[in-house]
Amino acid sequence: MTTTASATPTPAPTVEYGELLARARELQEQLRAWRREIHRYPELTFTEQRTAALVNATLISLGIPTETEVAKTGVVGHIRGGDGPVVGLRADMDALPITEINGTDFDSTRPGIMHACGHDAHTAMLLGAATILKGLADEGRLPGSVRLLFQPSEENQDEEGKSGGMRMVEEGALAGLDAVFGLHVDPSHDTGIVATREGPMMAAADMFRLVIHGSGGHAARPQAAVDPIVLASHVILAIQQVVSRRLDPLEPGVITVGTINGGTVNNVIPDSVEMTGTIRSFSHEARLKLHEELRRAAGVAEALGGRFDLEIQWGYPPSVNSPEATAVAVAGMSALLGAENVRVADQVMGAEDFSYMAQQAPGCFIRVGVHDPAWGDQVYNVHRADFRMDENALPIGAATLAAAALTWMRDKRKS
Numbered sequence: 001m002t003t004t005a006s007a008t009p010t011p012a013p014t015v016e017y018g019e020l021l022a023r024a025r026e027l028q029e030q031l032r033a034w035r036r037e038i039h040r041y042p043e044l045t046f047t048e049q050r051t052a053a054l055v056n057a058t059l060i061s062l063g064i065p066t067e068t069e070v071a072k073t074g075v076v077g078h079i080r081g082g083d084g085p086v087v088g089l090r091a092d093m094d095a096l097p098i099t100e101i102n103g104t105d106f107d108s109t110r111p112g113i114m115h116a117c118g119h120d121a122h123t124a125m126l127l128g129a130a131t132i133l134k135g136l137a138d139e140g141r142l143p144g145s146v147r148l149l150f151q152p153s154e155e156n157q158d159e160e161g162k163s164g165g166m167r168m169v170e171e172g173a174l175a176g177l178d179a180v181f182g183l184h185v186d187p188s189h190d191t192g193i194v195a196t197r198e199g200p201m202m203a204a205a206d207m208f209r210l211v212i213h214g215s216g217g218h219a220a221r222p223q224a225a226v227d228p229i230v231l232a233s234h235v236i237l238a239i240q241q242v243v244s245r246r247l248d249p250l251e252p253g254v255i256t257v258g259t260i261n262g263g264t265v266n267n268v269i270p271d272s273v274e275m276t277g278t279i280r281s282f283s284h285e286a287r288l289k290l291h292e293e294l295r296r297a298a299g300v301a302e303a304l305g306g307r308f309d310l311e312i313q314w315g316y317p318p319s320v321n322s323p324e325a326t327a328v329a330v331a332g333m334s335a336l337l338g339a340e341n342v343r344v345a346d347q348v349m350g351a352e353d354f355s356y357m358a359q360q361a362p363g364c365f366i367r368v369g370v371h372d373p374a375w376g377d378q379v380y381n382v383h384r385a386d387f388r389m390d391e392n393a394l395p396i397g398a399a400t401l402a403a404a405a406l407t408w409m410r411d412k413r414k415s
Ligand SMILES: [Zn+2]
Pocket: 117, 155, 382, 383
């Protein structure tokens, strides 16, 4: 190996993708141990102290400088390689308010909290990628730098309406990045399969609260009241026509009323009815259109003699993969796993706060298959008390993140 003191430095030997995968597979036991440790002690939104401490201690033991308490409970690590591009790699660390029913020896030890979305695996995969990339940097074979973004609270927002990804962006953790990559476990694909797509991949998700005001009274004297339950019924039907009649049929959208509450007893007309729901869309234009048309639908209450209050809380923007970052990710993953194992991801109406990061630098979000082929047709979906994953996917996720970073660095050095 040449040293930096050499007057005419020899170019560093390149890294072949087979080597990346082999290094990741050597980490299998370590990856499993990290994942299970995090799985046993899940932590909710912005309380990920234990997980952050594990991440921080691991990065320090690898010789990677860190910043802690980023976005409250997040950790950022810096791997310095050559003077090429700086690539961000992101993992989320939070769990869900679900009680696990799997009965394994690494089940959650915390009743009511479970890693049911696989963020324990994402954290372990990024620690694995960090191990591989730091190794390459130490050997003088990493042409650029990597910023490791371990974010809190992907699933939820704090009292100020901010999620972990949004706070990471606000605190400057993404500043100066040339690209950013993230991934999510996907129980619909077998282990060994990865998937992504250019453009919008996941939806914007906004929340609304709508109160229909009438005028209460005796249930037997409706003529003396304005019944908000009947008004709300008309409003709900009008809302159902927003997507079918007011939105471009080629544009995806959803408005769902998730709760409806009004009244206390069978013989009283109440004063008001409250409902809450979610609005999903894939583009800014569709998003604005749905907000406007929801307001118009609520106006049916006014036409019938009532009033309404509508609050719309803006949530995560759509997750949009940049063509540039997606091309790099697909090239890297094809070299790593074979082109036949790289699929075009379906668009889904779920939302992801990686979307904030992908607004800061060319970004690509990747799905990593975690379905054990031995399970056959049985799928253990995320956000369920019986969610489970094939841990053989852990090295694939780690290698995928490392390959995306390395491919971006090489690609940008060529151009
Ligand atoms: Zn989730």
